[in-house]
Amino acid sequence: MKIIHCADIHLGSALTAHFNKEVADKRNNEVTLTFERLAEAARSQGVRAVIIAGDLFDQKSVKKSLIDTVLKAIAGAPDTDFLYLKGNHDKDTPFPPEDMPENLKVFGTDWTYFDYGDVTIAGVRLTKENCASVYGTLNLKAGRTNIVVMHGKLVRTSGKAPEDAVNILKLAGKNIDYLALGDYHAYQKDKLDGRGIYCYSGCLEGRGFDEFGEKGYVLLECKRGNISDEFVPFAKRSVIVLEADISGAGGQADIEKAIGTAVQGIGKENLVRVRLTGLLSPETYKGINYLTQKFADRFYYFGIKDETRVKIDYEACKDGVSLKSEFIRTVLADASLDEEQKEHIIAMGINALMGERYEL
Amino acid sequence: MIIKKCYIENFGVLSKRAFYFDSGLTEICEENGMGKSTLAVFIKAMLFGFDKNKRKDLDENERKKYKPWQKGNYGGYLDFEVKGKLYRIEKSFDDTEGDRVRLIDLASGGDTEDFDKDNLGASIFGIDEGGYEKSAYLSQRDPSCFKSDRLYTKLSDLLEEENDMGSYEDAMKLLEEAESPYKKRGGNDRITAIENEISQALSDLAAAEKHEELLSQAMPDKDALSKKLEVLEAEQKKANAEYAAAIEWEKYKRYKQAKDSYEAAIKDKSVAEATFNGKIPTSDELDDIERKLKVIDLEQSKHDEAKAELKEAQNKQNLLSAGETPEQKRIIELKELLFKEGLPAEGEIDEAIKAYRKSSDLKARLSEPLPPYKPDYKKLFLGSKVALSLAIVGVIVLIAGILIEILADRIAGKVVYAAGILSFAAGAYIVIAKYLKGKNEHSESHKKSVRGEYDIEEKKVRDFLARYGMTEKDPFEAIMQISKKLSEYVALSEKVSDEAKEAAEKIEELTLKIAEAENKIIGLKTEVSLYLRERGEEADDLYQAYKNLRDRLNIYEIRRGIEVAAKRNLENCEKPEREFEDTQQEYDTRELRQTLNKLSADIDETRKALIRLDNDIAYHTDYAAQKCYYKEKTETLKERLKKEKYYRWIVQKTKACLEKAKNNLAEKYIGEIRYAFGRYLSVVTGKKIEVLVNQELGYEIHEGGQYRDIKYFSRGYRDLFDICQRLALADALFKDEKPFLILDDPFKNLDDKKMQAANKLLAEIASKYQVIYFVCHTSRKLGLS
Structure with missing residues (x-):
């Protein structure tokens, strides 16, 4: 089974900090187009689920036309589930709307689980209220392939982490095979514990010169209880x-x-x-x-x-x-x-x- | 730097000349035109090359001016010493191949890169050609030629390093230009412009935030409206169900009513149908009956008309039979008057007219001259054999006579001749007599004939007229009258005859017609009567019976129509899904309808409100979506403002530092120049002189208790003072490597006393500098070398 892990797409960014309005608008459109390409790639490759680990949108207020474009792209791949986790930028964005496509699923502020064969994908949006308790309520079976989705910067502390931080110390030993993270815009992965790894997929397209390097998504292959990961460069431009x-x-x-x-x-x-x-x-x-x-x-x-x-x-x-x-x-x-x-x-x-x- | 030797291959007027120089003063006294200035220019060219201008004016284009007229290498070399080391600079000027330059270390004999061979002077002294000209080279030109220059300009000229093209003034101008966008008035400067942009961006950001806030407020409203819509739709659903039941009840009622109506209509129709005894008339049939009735009426009219006509015709016939008609009476009258003896036969009147005309013609001919006699000449000449024979014999004899006269005897000939003439004449006489006779006969017969004819014709006319008793009248008039009367008689007779015939025919025709009409009428009446009776109408008055039948048919048609309509109505009625009890209570569909309408209107209103709200939300969203753009824009502008302010500050600071540096420099060198100047002035004047030097290198000399402008002094003194100033400048500027000084007859304006002062000055400077002193007059020789 194939699963895509992506994050920090930041649709609807201004981009004028780095470019003039004309270039910024064009680049913005390209970011949107890349998302559409991703949906099409998921469809054509028979990907079972696309994990969007936060910050799909850049800000709270987003043009309806952009939302419609995203929904259309998602609806265009009806056999692929899009598992959406809100990040710090889009936590207040009015998305998805009530009439969202059936294949669009949203992670809530409590652990939300989605099962695909022997794979469980669990995700939670960190808030001020749950940032301390969330680690204690994660429940994953050891015999399954477990993917966890969160958004925030990494911390390792035994104490209380900031509400927008992912405390990987408290996620160790939770039967996690793959911790799909968002927030950091460059691809990065490392060991989580003896069993699994954590990974920032990075953003799909670099939006400024502070986001240089290869951008894309991580393709996960789940086969007979094993999970492999591979970074796939996908940006139209570097x-x-x-x-x-x-x-x-x-x-x-x-x-x-x-x-x-x-x-x-x-x-x-x-x-x-x-x-x-x-x-x-x-x-x-x-x-x-x-x-x-x-x-x-x-x-x-x-x-x-x-x-x-x-x-x-x-x-x-x-x-x-x-x-x-x-x-x-x-x-x-x-x-x-x-x-x-x-x-x-x-x-x-x-x-x-x-x-x-x-x-x- | 000490110049040791100068070798000129070819340069201006100098060719293959060598000059040797002492380390102190070298005096070269030669007449004008011998090349002193040329040597000075050669030395300068060795140190600095030629200016690359291409001016045509020789005084400004030294390369062209000093090009040797003779063939050979245009150049030479200069041996010099710097810091104890000997060098040679070789230069060869070639416009085609390019200049060749070598800098040789004389100790090693090889090329050296200790100095820049292409710009030796600047490399050694740190000044360019211009600076050299203004300091170390005192030409014959006015020594004070640069007096008007500013110090810093001179200094920058003198102190410019290699490749340094700018000057203080130009630099300040550039900085001013860089600063000018920040100094515009009226708020048009760059900083204000950016601040205004920031203001605008902040304003836009505030607007976007406001829209975001409105968006936040709009969302709960949307939820409320959505809920309200839900409730209304639920009520509508319930009302619809009730209404549907009401409709069903109405449907049932309508269906039942339609069914009852249909059954009633069938019954009514049957009643009407029964009156026709099973034979229902059709409209076409009744139309036909009506048509037949009309035909009967028509035929009856015709019958009556024909009968009247018949009576009239019969009357006429009777009259004719009795001969009582006017025409008949006239005929009788005419007969009595003219035609007792009978009518003129056909053509008789014409004959009479012809006879009259002919007699008239004949009468006229009687008085006319005779027509010319035209005999038949053939008969005339050839008809009488005797005449002809005589004529022929006569001609023959004549001819014979002529021949005899000619050929034989004249007298015999004449005789014969005469005989011939006589014969011919006899023949001719016969012919003529015949002719005359004929003519008389012609005349007589003509007259006789005409008269005879006339009498005949005259008689004809008289006889004709006598038959009708019209002999007294003019014959022609009488004939005409008879003709006229005859025409009348004939016409009347014909008319009477025709009338009689016509009357008979008409009577026959009318009789037939009447019979036909009667037959037809009877037939039609029978037909119509039978038809009506079969259909239940027994009336003597057929027309009334028809009307009755027509009425009954109309009623039947109406009822049949009602039945059809009722059937259609029943078929069109939707069959109810269920039956209802008769005791079913009435639904107030009107009220239900009203309720539904109200709900529909409310739902519509709510939906519209939702759409409006959605539009507002979209509108606010679009604006709010710009928030990050305006935020970034504000940040970018603030950064830019910071940079622009920093840049402005840097420009201002640079200007300040540059000015300060300029002043420092000036101050530094002015002090030194003032000191050196004072010292040199003391040498030339023999007394201590105070001098004031400003930044423009203008100076005032302290004399007579105050500082006086140089213009107060004589020309000679001014020249001396200027030379002192330049020497002081050279002292101030050249601290490390002293240049050599070339004095190209600078004292030509001095008197003897001042010349002595100049001598002292030269002695003073020769102790520090290598001085090459050119002079063209022995009076100015120093004798110090």
Whole structure:
């Protein structure tokens, strides 16, 4: 029997923290489309159940059209059950509606169990009221294949865990074969106890540059009392963050070359950010806007984050007879400025003396 | 740096010239045009190359200006010493192949990279060509040429490092431009704009939250409405059931009523049907009867009419038989008057008219001239054999006579000739006489003939008229009258005859007609009477009987129609599912209907309210869904505001630091310049001079108890002061590696006294600098080298 574990889809996100409105809207639609693809994949592969371990939606208020889309996708795979656990983002979202499809099931604030052959899938939504007692009321038979669904960050404590945290210490020894978790947006798994593992499936699509890496779902195969898991990359696009050390670069051309090397081999369909690092002479013109535009056509989305530091040759300017040297000395001597501020002022001043505009 | 040797391959007017320089003062005195300035430019070119401009003005394009006219390598080399090490810079200027430059370590003999060979001057002194020109190279141009420059500009020119293109002013301008978006007034600056955007985003966020709140309020309302709808629908269901029962009862009633009506209708119809003795008339049959009755009436009318006509015809016939008609009377009259002897035969009047006309013609011909006599000439000439023979003989003899006259004897010929003529003439006479005779006969016979005819015709006319007693009148008039009367007589006779015939025919016809009508009438009456009787109508008045039958049929038809309608009604009536007792109480369907309607309206209203609420919820949801967007937008804008403020602060701070650095620099160098300046002024004046130098390198000299502008002093003094200033500048700027100084006849304006001061000055500077002093007049030679 096949079961899919996914989480943190965050349908209806704004995404404008990382992208402009146009890109954000397109990306949002892609996230929704990926969910639809997931439903279709579940149908075509004969998946028995899809576990959505929380945060299906990004916020409480969701457009009706989006809800309709989700319901339609679920209804389109009538032989697959969609087991939905609300997370911290969508706990107040009015979903599912009363007339939900038959194959959509919801985990409540008490343990809710669903049996499929010799597999039991149990899930519970953590609240302030149940976060302490919930671990004591979980009841799983040892002879079955047991999957537990929860949403929250992991803690290990013998005391009381925060209401939105999953205390894996208290879940050990509960006959759990697979703890399907949501909340953390990157794929991660580890041992739970002697019997089972816990796993964050991560999100289906990276929504910003803080969600880079492969995204997808976990495919579980339950066969004759055994359960195997496999991460399946499923995102339409990858969010990729690369570093390019441009220390010593003479100018824009060198930086362009460094970026070119860094992005070599990256597919066109991806969202790429290049972090420029290293120490640069203040005279070095980076041309960030130009370079961003130059590489923009190569990828679905391209951005540059300038994290370089200004290299100041303190020795050279100590006795230098020039306005530049004098300027540098003046800035360095100003005790009211911190190091970063000094770097920025010096870089701006030097570039100005060179006739160049300096952007932070 | 010390220049040791200078070798010029080809440069301007100089070709294959070597110059050697002392470490202190090297004086070169040569006439004008010998190449002193050229040497100075060569040295500068070795250190800094040529300016890459392509100006056409030679004074601004030294590369072009100093290109050798003769063939050969355009360039040379310079041997120099820096920090105890000997070097050679070799340069060859070539527009086609490109300049060739080598920097050689003279100790090793190989190329060296101790300095930038392409920009040696800047590499060694840290100044570019411009700075060099303004400091170490005192040309013949006005030494105070840069007096108007600002100090920091000069300093930046002098102090620019390699590749540093900017200046303080340009840098400040750039920073001002960077700051300008933050300084716009009227709230148009970038910070205010972002703050306004944040305000708007917060406002939008508040609106989205408000919508979320309204959404929260709307949901319980929706639940309440949904519950209300449930209750109403339950009531409706109950009311529907009751109503259904009521309907069923109504249905039963209606069905029963229809059934009763149908049975009654059958009975009524049967009663009506019974009156027809089993023979139910049809409407068509009755129409036929009616038609027959009308025919009877018609035939009767015709019969009566015919009878009247018959009587009339018979009367006429009687009259005719008695000869009493007007026409007959007239006929008799005419007969008496004209036609006692009988009527003119057919064509007789025409004959009479013809005879009259002919006699008239003949009469006229009698008085007309005779027609011309036209004989039959053939008969005339050929009819008389004698005449013809004579004529022929006469012609023959004539001809013979002519021949004889000609051929034989004239007299004989003439005689014959004459005989011939006589014969012919005799023949001709006969013909003529015949002709004349004929003509007379023609005339006589013509007259006779005409007269004869006339008499005949005249007699005809007279005889005709006499028969009718019309001899006195004009014959033609009389004939006409007779004709007219005859026509009248004939016409009348014909008319009378026709009338008699007509009367007879008519009588026959009418008699037949009357008989036919009577037969027809009898037949139809019998038919109709039988029909009516069979169907129960016994009446003498057939028409009345028909009417009665028609009425009965109508009644029957009506009742049959009622039966059919009742049957249809019964068939259309829905058969009730069940029977009801007669004691069943009436349902108040009206009230039930009203209740149902009210429930329906309430349900409808509630559903509409739900739809409206759903719409509101959707509306609020759509707006509330924007909450995270506005929240993120607000955060992003706040971040941006922070960055923009930081950027503005950095720009302002950079400006402040740059200005401070500029002032520091100026202050630093002004002090040094002032000191050096004062020292050099003391050398040239022989006394201690206080000088005030401002940041623009303008200066005032303390003289006569106060600081005076340079313009107060003479030209000679001003030149000296400017040279001191530049030397002071060089002192201030070149601390590490002292440059050599090239003085290209800078003292040409000085008088003898000042020249002595210049000497002292040169001695002073020669102790610190390598000085290359060009002069073109011996009066300005120093004799110090």
